[in-house]
Every structure is written in C-alpha cells, then in structure tokens.
Amino acid sequence: MKRVLLVRSDMDSHAGAGAAVTAWMIEALRDAYDVSLLTWAPVAIGALNDYCGTSLRPGDVKLHQMPAWMQRGIAPQRFLLLRQSLLMRRCRRMVDEYDVVIGIDNEMDFGRRGIQYIHYPSSHDPRINASVASSVEPFNVRWYHFPILLRSYFRVCRALAGFSPARMRTNLTLVSSDWTGRLMHEVHGVDTVTVYPPVLADFPRVPWEPRENGFVCIGRIAPEKRIEDIVEILSAVRAEGADVHLHLVGTPGPAEYVERIRRLQKTHEWVSLELDLPRAALAQVLTTHRYAIHAMRREPFGIAVATLLHAGCLLFVPDDGGLVEIVGHNRELVYHSAADAVAKIVAVVRDPARQHALARSLEAHAPTFSAQRFMEQMRAIVGTFGG
Numbered sequence: 001m002k003r004v005l006l007v008r009s010d011m012d013s014h015a016g017a018g019a020a021v022t023a024w025m026i027e028a029l030r031d032a033y034d035v036s037l038l039t040w041a042p043v044a045i046g047a048l049n050d051y052c053g054t055s056l057r058p059g060d061v062k063l064h065q066m067p068a069w070m071q072r073g074i075a076p077q078r079f080l081l082l083r084q085s086l087l088m089r090r091c092r093r094m095v096d097e098y099d100v101v102i103g104i105d106n107e108m109d110f111g112r113r114g115i116q117y118i119h120y121p122s123s124h125d126p127r128i129n130a131s132v133a134s135s136v137e138p139f140n141v142r143w144y145h146f147p148i149l150l151r152s153y154f155r156v157c158r159a160l161a162g163f164s165p166a167r168m169r170t171n172l173t174l175v176s177s178d179w180t181g182r183l184m185h186e187v188h189g190v191d192t193v194t195v196y197p198p199v200l201a202d203f204p205r206v207p208w209e210p211r212e213n214g215f216v217c218i219g220r221i222a223p224e225k226r227i228e229d230i231v232e233i234l235s236a237v238r239a240e241g242a243d244v245h246l247h248l249v250g251t252p253g254p255a256e257y258v259e260r261i262r263r264l265q266k267t268h269e270w271v272s273l274e275l276d277l278p279r280a281a282l283a284q285v286l287t288t289h290r291y292a293i294h295a296m297r298r299e300p301f302g303i304a305v306a307t308l309l310h311a312g313c314l315l316f317v318p319d320d321g322g323l324v325e326i327v328g329h330n331r332e333l334v335y336h337s338a339a340d341a342v343a344k345i346v347a348v349v350r351d352p353a354r355q356h357a358l359a360r361s362l363e364a365h366a367p368t369f370s371a372q373r374f375m376e377q378m379r380a381i382v383g384t385f386g387g
Contacts, residue, residue, distance in 0.1 A: 109161065
C-alpha cells in the first residue's frame with residue numbers, strides 16, 4: 001500500500017478551510033493509502049469530525065506532531081509562517097519514507113516534487129507586496145507590521161525552512177478557486193488545477209414559498225467579514241420598503257468585535273446574532289430563509305458561503321475573490337458597492353419570477369462544490385501523481 005504524508009500546521013476544529021480540506025483528504029484517501037499527517041499539535045478527531053462533517057476514526061491516519069517545547073513556545077494563533085517553516089524543515093527529514101507528500105499550507109518545498117494546495121499565496125501578502133498594498137485591511141495590521149520588519153521575518157522563515165522557490169515551482173499546484181490560480185500564476189508563473197474545497201450538501205430540500213423573506217450571513221464573527229456593511233446594506237433595502245430581516249450565524253472571533261456586533265444588533269431589532277449553533281439548528285435557519293449575503297473582500301473561496309448554496313439560498317456576494325465563482329459569475333448576485341448591492345437585492349426581492357429563475361440556476365450549479373466531488377478529484381490526482 002502506498003504511503004501518503006499530509007502536512008498542515010493548524011488542525012484546530014475551528015481552523016477554517018485548511019482544516020476541512022485536510023480532514024476530507026484523509027477521508028478520501030484512507031481506504032486506498034497508508035495516510036500520515038504532520039501537524040503542529042495534537043488533533044481532536046471527534047471535534048474535527050463535528051466541525052468538518054467527516055467520519056474519521058483514530059486509526060485512519062498516523063499523527064506526527066512537533067516537539068512539546070515548540071508547541072509551548074510558539075503561540076498557536078501567531079507566527080503562522082514560522083510554524084509552517086519549521087514543519088517544512090521537519091517534513092524534509094521524513095519524505096523518503098513516503099510515496100506522495102501533500103502540503104495544505106500554501107507554498108511548500110518538500111525537498112522533492114510533491115503536491116501543494118494553495119488557499120492564498122503567502123508571497124502575495126499585501127502587507128509586504130507593494131503591488132497589492134492598497135488592498136490591505138486596517139484590521140489585519142498591527143503596530144509591529146512595518147513592511148521592512150515583515151519582509152525580514154519572511155526572509156528569516158524561508159531561510160530557516162531551507163525554502164527554494166525553484167523546487168516549490170516543480171510541485172503539482174492545486175488551488176481553492178480559479179481566482180487563487182490567477183494569483184499563483186501572477187506571483188510564481190506556475191500552472192494550477194482548481195480543486196474547490198469540500199462543502200457538505202446534506203440539507204433537506206425546502207420549497208421556496210414557505211421560506212421566510214429574510215437573509216442569513218454565516219461564518220466567523222470577525223472584522224474581515226464586514227458585518228457592519230451588511231447591516232448598512234440591508235437597512236437601505238428595508239428603507240426601500242422590503243420587509244427583510246437578518247440572522248448572523250457563526251463562531252465568535254475577536255471578543256471586542258463580537259461585542260461591537262452585539263451592540264449593533266441591539267439597535268436593530270430585525271437583526272439576530274446566533275453563535276455556535278449545532279449543525280441541525282444551523283440547517284433549520286438556512287433552509288427556512290430565502291436569501292444570504294456576504295461582504296468579505298478578496299476571499300479565496302469560502303466554504304461557509306458555498307454551504308448557503310446547498311441550503312437553497314439566493315446569495316449576494318462582492319465582485320472580487322473566489323466568491324463570484326460560487327454564484328456562477330451571475331451579475332445579478334454580484335455587487336461592487338453598497339449602493340449596487342441595495343439595487344440588486346431590491347430588484348430580486350420585488351420579482352418572484354426572477355427569484356425562482358435564480359434559485360433554479362444556483363441549484364444546478366451547487367454540485368460543483370461538494371465533499372463528494374472534492375474526494376473524487378483528490379483520489380484521481382493522487383492516483384496518477386508521479387513524484
């Protein structure tokens with residue numbers, strides 16, 4: 001049986017798309033391969049299953065983790081690139097034992113050809129890349145994020161890892177969206193294969209008419225999600241006479257931001273905030289509402305956003321990042337400003353025939369994003385990969 005090594009630094013059950021991609025890779029490969037995972041710290045398989053929807057068993061994967069003193073010395077929510085670099089260094093001492101090595105932490109150098117899954121190329125970080133510096137979000141900048149310090153940090157981490165851009169470019173490069181693929185080609189000049197992240201599609205089919213005339217927004221309650229913008233947009237929609245409401249559903253992010261959203265919610269009686277809902281309760285909210293909205297900019301994909309598609313919601317998204325791919329590039333559902341969002345939402349809310357046509361279109365597009373499709377693609381890719 002061929003041996004496969006997966007490399008991913010953060011496998012916390014709330015680590016987002018990277019953890020979900022890794023978990024579903026294990027699920028896809030466990031029956032045909034001897035699968036190992038190199039990660040930073042212990043993995044709680046039960047919590048991971050609950051978060052990702054997988055059905056992993058402890059015997060499905062052999063776990064390797066970094067030494068305890070490293071885990072204690074490097075904070076889990078900081079120094080991501082440093083942790084990735086140390087994992088790469090450790091990985092290169094292990095690769096000879098494996099037939100295929102797969103990294104799920106963006107650009108990776110395994111010391112030989114492998115497979116790398118890119119969510120967003122780290123070399124394109126707008127805090128250090130002058131060509132995209134205008135896109136940096138204020139909430140992503142700390143007092144110590146001077147460009148010269150960040151560039152030095154990147155150089156130190158790459159040197160510590162023994163990272164070779166030339167070796168990295170020999171990898172088979174998988175990306176989370178066509179948009180991410182274009183970034184990788186722009187930064188590194190490599191060709192890519194789009195493998196959309198795994199999305200659970202186990203929602204009951206609920207007819208359109210009994211659904212509430214309201215919106216849902218799901219995901220981490222964090223500044224980059226621009227929740228205030230969503231409330232502003234829907235406030236304007238209500239001012240146009242549309243009797244809509246909003247459910248904010250997700251996991252808590254920074255405490256001060258969650259508190260800010262709680263205060264905002266208290267001043268808007270049509271907004272509700274629901275945190276850490278069990279999956280059954282989440283399904284109940286999503287499948288009983290007609291619409292969904294998202295506001296994060298330059299998001300590479302968004303598993304939570306694609307989940308709304310499978311729940312049968314009409315989804316309005318910004319016109320950048322990989323989100324436009326989730327709605328099939330439908331211009332009626334993609335907005336470039338708050339005013340544009342208001343105009344497009346009002347037009348759809350007032351037109352029942354258009355609602356049904358859009359719902360049929362999104363229903364036909366939804367199978368593009370599913371855990372089953374992801375697993376089929378990964379089995380085919382690993383089965384034909386030649387290192």
